Amino acid sequence: MRVGVAGCAGRMGQMLLKTLAAVPGVLVVGGSERRGSPALGMDLGALAGTEPFGITVGDDASVLFENADVVIDFTNPSATAQHAGYAARTGAAHVIGTTGLDSEQVAAVTRAAQRAPIVLAANMSLGVNLLEQVVEQVARILDTEWDVEIVEMHHRHKVDAPSGTALILGEAAARGRGVALRRVAKRSRDGQVGPRVKGEIGFAALRGGDVVGDHTVLFAADGERVEITHKASSREIFARGAVKAVLWAAGKPPGLYSMKDVLGFSVAKPAAD
Missing domain, CATH: 3.30.360.10 (Dihydrodipicolinate Reductase; domain 2)
Known part of the structure; x- marks a missing residue:
């Protein structure tokens, strides 16, 4: 499974790179950061604290969606809304952990989910x-x-x-x-x-x-x-949940999903009398 990480130099991005590198059957194919980031040009392995990946950080997230089966996104609300458009265009799955989206940005993600599988979760633990x-x-x-x-x-x-x-x-x-x-x-x-x-x-x-x-x-x-x-007590719990979402989302039909879908549980409402 080919996975890209948007926001790869952030706290969560680095944790995700390290976690994904240890998952059998997962290949990290790219990472992106905002223009002007000091991480641009760095090897992803340096961010993950592992052996070199042979892939450097770029500033064009659209490339991730063209090359990956799933892109995981811990960036900022405006960037995430734009990334959802890339998912809709390419059909790549989009796993979103970004928080603070306003109603217009959520609407943009919802529209994109008509053409790509999107997991939107404020917390993935x-x-x-x-x-x-x-x-x-x-x-x-x-x-x-x-x-x-x-x-x-x-x-x-x-x-x-x-x-x-x-x-x-x-x-x-x-x-x-x-x-x-x-x-x-x-x-x-x-x-x-x-x-x-x-x-x-x-x-x-x-x-x-x-x-x-x-x-x-x-x-x-x-x-x-x-x-x-x-x-x-550790961001690792969010990274583990995010990896579950990545593995689950690959190959799913278009739609807007939550971590309840990924984890497969919910509280049933009481039956009517």
Whole structure:
């Protein structure tokens, strides 16, 4: 299987190169970075901390989609939306781990998925995807007397907030309650904000140090509180999940897929009476 890595010099990109190099039957055929990146021209093996690949970093991601069966993409929202167009043109599978996409960029990815298999996932770890399912189930069981708050912390270099994973967890809680997140989300609080609105789903984003990613969903009622937490101590968990997505996506028909499709699990809704 031929695999390309867009954003290969980033933290996740380097981890992916190292992980992919050890997977039998996978051949890394290219890596790309933004124009002006100091990584341009470097051998991919130097980024992965392995033996030389004999392939250097380029600045044209379209070449990856022309030469690869699957391209994995941890870049930025505008680049990812453009890359989805390359996937649509070539039919190559596109595995997206980029977070912070706005509605127009998601729409561009969705359109591209009509012509290529695309896996879009804010978080590719098994634990977080399990957490998403648990949160949906708990939210379905508990009524709006239980307040929902989502707290996340990441390293000081993260540029989007709340994290994509926090928003996915918010969507899960909203699904469990049968509401649209956009109608009940409270992104931040500052100053004289008044009492908490019943039924809202709150978010708090913390940034500092080298934290890979911590997420806690709190269900708080009078006299008791339930907290469900996932803590990532290494980016390797995301790389392992991403490789699962790469192996799964190759040869799939066009469509927009999630990690639940890749991992093959979901929480079933209760049967109607």
